[in-house]
Amino acid sequence: MTETGHTGTEDLIARLAADAQPVRPLRPPMLRALFWLGIAVLVIGTVVAAFGVRPDFMDEMGETHYQLEWAGAMLTGILAAIAAFHVSLPDRPRAWALLPLPGLALWLFSIGYGCMTDWVRLGPQGFTFGVSFFCFRSILLISVPLSLVILAMLRLAGPVRPVATIASGMLAASALSACGVSMFHGDEATLMVLVWHGGAVALLVGLGTLLNRRLFGLFAPRQAGQAG
Incomplete structure (x- = not known):
């Protein structure tokens, strides 16, 4: 390279460096996951407070399969949120x-166990299928x-694995929402829980996976730096 070319390159680098905007590094993924989980607790808690906890909720929670079902959904939501913020980073x-x-x-096992106990306790009537659009719509x-918030937070990482990232984020939002809905809406056979709760979760995760690039496009990072 000639001296003139070398000088021109240095001048170009100097101009680019002078015009560059400072970029704040992202906060640790675990901290960001905890922040989103705090928002989820606030949103879901507000909805539950508005509807009121159903009278038989604590009685149901005294039964093993209800405990496992609720704990499984809660654990799924928490772990999925943590996964989303980690898998969106290229160095993870x-x-x-x-x-x-x-x-x-655990969630699926508890629902399967509940279906079995319904069959033993009620016979064929335990598999009676009904329509519960309120449950489906509420989730x-x-x-x-919650999905919009987590997408807005995940877009800061410029996810290199959009399918895994958005599927984890949608799973987190829908699983925790199912936990909240079960606190104010119940009295359903376990088969209906599988169909309506599971159907809502599967629909959200499926749509998010199919439309991942369009959804992330709605929250494209700003050009002038990023906030953590």
């Missing part, structure tokens, strides 16, 4: 996406704002 392994699996396995309506 893809294996973080598997973090929610223990909670999800979706609570999940939407």
Whole structure:
């Protein structure tokens, strides 16, 4: 390279450095996950307070399969949120996406156990299927704002694994929403819980996965630096 070319390159670098905007590093993913979980508790708690906890909720929580079902959904939501903020970073392994699996396995196991006990206790009537659009709609309506918040926070990382990131985020929002809905709406056979709760969660995760790039496009990072 000639001396003139070398000088021109140095001048270009100097101009770019002078015009560069300061960029704040992202806060640790665990801290960001805890912040989002705090928002989720606030939103879900407000909705539950507005509807009121159903009278038989504590009685149901005295039964093992209800305890496992609620704990499984809660654990799934918490682990999925942690996974989303980790898997969105390029320096974290893809294996973080598997973090929610223990909670999800517990949740599905408890629902299966509940279906079995309903069959033993009630016979074929335990598998009576009904329509519960209120339950389905409530999970979706609570999940939407939580999903938008987590997407807005995840877009700061410029996710390199959009499918795993958004699937984890949607799973976190919908699983925690299902926990909240079960506190003010119940009296359903376990099969209906599987269909309506599971259906709402699957719908959100599926749509988020299919539309991941469009959804992240709505929250494209600002050009003039990032906030943590």
